[in-house]
Amino acid sequence: MKNTKISIVVSGDICVNVHQWQTKHQGPQGLNWQHFPQLHQDIKGGTALLLAKLVALSTGAAIHSPELQAEDKNLPPEILRSTLELGLFPVQPQADQPDSVYRITRFLGFTGPAAGPPALLPITGDDVQARLVILDDNNDGFNAREEYWPLALKTPGTSPVVIYKTNNPASSSPIWQQIEKTHLQNTIVVIYGDDLRAKGVNISQGLSWEKTALEFVWQINNNPTLAYLANARHLIVPLGLEGAVYYRNDGLAAESRLFFMTNEFEGSFIKESQGKMYGLSSCFVAGLAHSIAAGILIQEDLTKSIEEGIREGIVAAQKYYNLGFGASLPETAFPDPCIFIESENDFIYKEQIQDVPIRNSNNPKCRACWYIIKDKSSSGLSEIAYDIVKNGEKSALKFIPIARFGNLITVDRTEIEGYRSIKNLILEYISAKNITRPLSIAVFGTPGSGKSFGVTEVAATIAPGLIQKLNFNLSQLQSLADLIAAFHKVRDLVLEGKLPLVFFDEFDSAFNGSLGWLKYFLAPMQDGVFREGDSLHPLGKAIFVFAGGTSSTFTEFCGETLQDEAEYKQFFRHFQSAKGPDFVSRLRGYVNILGPNQTDEQGDHLFVIRRAMLLRSLLERKTPHLLNEHRQAQIDDGVLRALLKAPRYKHESRSMEAILEMSRLSTAKKWEQSHLPPKEQLKLHVDEEQFARHLMHDAFFSxxxxxxxxxxxxxxxxxxxxxxxxxxxxxxxxxxxxxxxxxxxxxxxxxxxxxxxxxxxxxxxxxxxxxxxxxxxxxxxxxxxxxxxxxxxxxxxxxxxxxxxxxxxxxxxxxxxxxxxxxxxxxxxxxxxxxxxxxxxxxxxxxxxxxxxxxxxxxxx
Structure with missing residues (x-):
């Protein structure tokens, strides 16, 4: 149904997309050619042509745009063409999903005019009074050719809302200068995060939402190449299909807001094996346009329309990717109208997309301590912790960023960034050719914090059939011969075609002096060989994980926590003599594992969440009979309070596990206070008096x-x-x-x-x-x-x-x-x-x- 109340103009660069795909011949195969793959070809409009179609579907409005019968095989040679190879892919990455759709397997290249710029097309029925103007600047000539710009953009006295989608922003661009001069107040600039990165803007990707958001704010505030974009009244930077940053500048002050999916990170929605799609940014803009057009009609504040539109854009882009080009070509309608129709079968709803203001500070301490979950008060974190134990993390963490690596789930930003960095390193290492030396990673944490578990789960999500784990505790090795024997075991696994994941626990323990083992790892780490007598043996590809036993953090291992200058100099002399700097230089990454104890009374408020997730995991693994049919934990509120609020566990996670194992729960239907071990036994793991006080006081809201x-x-x-x-x-x-x-x-x-x-x-x-x-x-x-x-x-x-x-x-x-x-x-x-x-x-x-x-x-x- 057409919406005749608003006029929308869409224009920009012009390109058509030539699709090629293969099928098997259907029917009898009597002739020779019928035994070979059948090659098909179809042509679809891209860039501004596709954007206009998507906006028409999303808004139902009258769209004035360039028109071209893209299906016509006799297109003028001046029209830019992009040729793509299509193939069938599962709709969802799950193996049990039977449905398949066509997506892009590879981009084959462009075919452009023999001379001069690609052809552009005039706007059919251009409307100088258009309320909404949408520009698709793909940097293929449109931005410099004023004769193809909408009348509402270049006519004095007009004031449309402008959505300017670009992949190559430049302050010298004629179209940007026109926008800046006459329409800046009502212009919404849309540029993807990857396009900013391609221009040298240093914004991290896929480590944590906080890190990406804070680095964007720093760049927009400090990077001179973005100074002109910083003047934009409204700037949207989509981050993959999973989030976006909305930067708003009213001319006096600027503020930024992060929109994100809690269970995804930037780039996680599209898997490498699932194919690609063009037009994702156009679909995002079409979803945004729907909200902007609706807001114009009811005179809604533009900021509010944009915030709703970002949610609609993320939902539309994900549905567009999922549907691909359809299950049957060329019969399937493209683009599919149901992209913009909410259905009970949808896998995503706009209400699932969360938002939070981003800290606008250049103070490194402020930026380092910002956690989305910490924007809640400490009592709020306690309520989340209570909910995690009682109902599981899926129910409790619906509105908070989480990271999942196999059986490991974490909400702590530092751990998320550390684990994702490690995962990226392992992925790159596995993919790289002609590398023979091991990938060396360090893991630090207090005893019982679960150092080996985390890295093992990360590795298992990457290549479970290829990676095989080995464990060696250096504090238990008696001689260098024991270490050489360990290297032989690593080498044997490599020869079997496996990728060893080798944990060297307590690598920082003493051996003929403090840190005495370090020097024996230098050659294996650097050259991928180990010496046995006069012989050198190659190790091959392996992942070395060095788990600290005496240092709980990387900075502590390097002595950076020492405040006294004389003490640090003495430490560093000894560290140098033990080959500490040489060892560190061979590491390619590290992660600090945070256990259930509070590491810093002022900065670490998430310990109660870590405890809750550990406790829920212990209940599921060791006492599943305490979970009812709705997966709700049957545990007394006082017991739960005491376990979550105990000031300190003497042996970290091992103490929490011990208290559960010491409780009489084998036949219990609910973990009551009477099931707890006596105070004398509790004393082994917690302050029993404080634990008892929490049993009776300090109720939760829940x-x-x-x-x-x-x-x-x-x-x-x-x-x-x-x-x-x-x-x-x-x-x-x-x-x-x-x-x-x-x-x-x-x-x-x-x-x-x-x-x-x-x-x-x-x-x-x-x-x-x-x-x-x-x-x-x-x-x-x-x-x-x-x-x-x-x-x-x-x-x-x-x-x-x-x-x-x-x-x-x-x-x-x-x-x-x-x-x-x-x-x-x-x-x-x-x-x-x-x-x-x-x-x-x-x-x-x-x-x-x-x-x-x-x-x-x-x-x-």
Whole structure:
């Protein structure tokens, strides 16, 4: 259905894409040629031609754009052509996925005009009054040829919203100078992160969302080559298909916001074996254009439209890639209209895309201590930890960046960056040809922190059939002959065609003096050989992992933690004599493993999350009978509090594991306090007195979810799930309420702290009932909009979709629409319910306080 209320002009560089693919001959194969592969060819519009089609599908608006019958085999020779080879790929990378679609196997090259620039095409029906102008600058001539620019861009007095998609921004570009002179205020620049990197802008990729975001902010603030882009009022930098940075500059101050998928990192969605697709950036822009066009019609603030549009763009680009060119060529419609239609079968919803402001600071300490998860208060982290143990990380970490490597799951930014760096090194090492020396990596952490487990899981995700693990503890070797024997075992594995993953535990232990083993690794690390008598033996390809036993971090191993200058000089003289610098120079990477203990009282707030993830893992592996049919852990709240809040575990993760093994749980249905070992045994692993105090005090917010849910129902009774009227109220007693309605109330109660953080508030437990606060009208609206998005995602993930009338059997709901489209009556009802939150929290002995910053650098005097 056409949207005639808004006129959109799309223009830019012109290119057509020539598709080639092979099939087997169908039918009898009587003739010789029928035994050979059948070659097919098709032509599709690309660049501005494809962008116009995608925008038409996403907006339903009247699109004025260049037109060309791309299917015509007699195209003018001046038209730029790109030739691509297509092949069939599984829709999803999972092996059990039977469906396949065509994607690109390889790019064969361009065919351009014999002389002069590629041809451009005029805009059919160009509209000087267009409300939205979209430009596709692929750096193929359009940016310098004013006669092909839209009238709304070059006519004085016009003020359209402009989306300027470019892959090669330049301050000297004529089209940019035109935008800067007349349309900068309403222009949205879109340039992919990889295109900035190609221009020498140093932004990391795929290590952590925090690192990439902070490096972008530093570059935009300090890199002179980006100075003109820093003046853009709106700049969007998509990061693969998984995230984006939105930079906004009102002329006085600039701020940046990160949009990201919690369970993905930049570049992770597209696997090497899944083929490629052109037009991904155009599809992102089309999703963005849908939100911008809708915002123009209701006079919505442009910033808000852009933020919603980024979510729509990420969703559209991922669906576009998944659908590819279709399962059958050339019969399948391309592009597929369902890219922009939400379905109950979708694998991604825009509500799943999280956002967070990026710290705009050049202070290295501030930048180093920024963790997305740490933007929550310490009490908020405790609630997340509680949820992890009770319900598992999948439920608890829906809104927080996580990294998964086999059985290893981590949310700590430093660990994520370290592990991903190691994974990248191993991938490059495996792919490289003619390398015979080992890849050397170091791993540091306190005893019991799980140094070998993490690297083993990372390696297992890369090449499980190729990599084979070997373990040698150097503190137990008696002589150099023992080490040579270990090298022979490594060599034997290489000769069997395996890639040894060799752990040298406690490599920094003493042998004929402190750090005495280091010098014997120098030749194997550098040259890939080891000496036995007068003979040199080649090792071949192997991965050496040096796990520290006396140093818990890399900087401690190198002496960089020493503050006293004289002490450091003495250390360094000894370090040099032990060949420490030579050893370090041969390392290609390292990772510091953080155990369940707090490493720094001011900077390390994530220890409670690490403990929770370790405890959940121990319960799943060692006492699976304590998980009910819904995978909820049956553990007493006091036991859980004590395990998470104990000041220190004397032997790190081994102590936590020991307490579980010492408890009498073999026949237990729930881990009760009575199952814990006696104090004398607890003393081996924790401070037993403090552990006992936590058993009885300092309740979690989550422990009162049921009470809060009951009070929410009694105070308001408003249910979006009510069958006959989704905007009605239900005053029936809690005991008579349907279970799905109870679950909805519990979910709302559980997410109240997250909602309050949107307006910079925290929930704090107090001893006496506090006086409830009142929210301002602005705060109420923010909370209501946040809660509606939370509820919408919850329903969609349960299989519900929008329908004009409520239908429980078909899972249709009329309120599954964006907040701005809800009626004023429904919006008011939601806000009226939220007014009760402070009173409900106060009844449960919780107060609402302004959120305190946890930034490490802000705590320094």
């Amino acid at each position: 422990e009162k979810i049921e009470q809060l849910a009951m009070n929410l129902h009694q105070k308001s009774g408003y249910l979006r799930e009510e069958n006959d009227n989704p905007a009605a109220s239900c005053r029936c007693p809690w005991a008579d309420l349907r279970e799905e309605h109870k679950a909805s109330a519990r979910s709302l109660a559980k997410h109240i702290p997250n909602a309050l953080r949107k307006i910079n508030y925290d929930v704090v437990s107090v001893n006496e009932k506090p006086a409830p606060i009142e929210f301002s009208a602005k705060e109420l609206r923010i909370l209501a909009e946040y809660d509606h998005k939370r509820w919408s995602l919850e329903k969609k993930e349960a299989g519900w979709k929008h329908g004009r009338l409520y239908n429980e059997q078909k899972k249709l709901h009329p309120l599954l629409i964006p907040w701005d489209i809800l009626t004023a009556e429904v919006q008011t009802k939601i806000m009226e319910n939220i007014k009760h939150w402070p009173e409900i929290l106060a009844d449960a002995s919780f107060t609402i306080e302004r959120l305190k910053s946890l930034c490490y650098c802000e705590t320094q005097i």
